[in-house]
Amino acid sequence: xxxxxxxxxxxxxxxxxxxxxxxxxxxxxxxxxxxxxxxxxxxxxxxxxxxxxxxxxxxxxxxxxxxxxxxxxxxxxxxxxxxxxxxxxxxxxxxxxxxxxxxxxxxxxxxxxxxxxxxxxxxxxx
Numbered sequence: 001x002x003x004x005x006x007x008x009x010x011x012x013x014x015x016x017x018x019x020x021x022x023x024x025x026x027x028x029x030x031x032x033x034x035x036x037x038x039x040x041x042x043x044x045x046x047x048x049x050x051x052x053x054x055x056x057x058x059x060x061x062x063x064x065x066x067x068x069x070x071x072x073x074x075x076x077x078x079x080x081x082x083x084x085x086x087x088x089x090x091x092x093x094x095x096x097x098x099x100x101x102x103x104x105x106x107x108x109x110x111x112x113x114x115x116x117x118x119x120x121x122x123x124x125x126x
Contacts, residue, residue, distance in 0.1 A: 012085055027073070033107065036093055036094070048067065094120075096113035097113060
């Protein structure tokens with residue numbers, strides 16, 4: 001288990017960009033799978049993007065080509081670069097992490113992530 005703190009959220013106009021950061025209190029090293037979830041108002045939480053220890057990445061279809069997930073293990077930090085933002089991207093974005101044994105493994109659901117941040121609000125509006 002690691003403690004996670006997100007930052008970088010805010011208010012942005014449609015078409016704008018934001019970069020979210022997630023800093024872990026402990027080393028995420030190369031054994032942690034990391035992910036970004038979001039929960040729009042009145043909707044269920046959904047996986048936006050994830051990255052396995054070996055570098056494998058998954059993206060929600062609606063954000064492909066617009067969002068990029070990356071990690072800097074030396075800084076114990078996970079990033080989500082969000083470009084061409086749309087009003088439907090408005091949500092609370094949360095960082096999640098889990099230690100795994102396989103370098104290309106990504107948990108099939110949010111239940112597979114044991115560590116969670118408090119979330120950061122992203123609002124896309126004109």
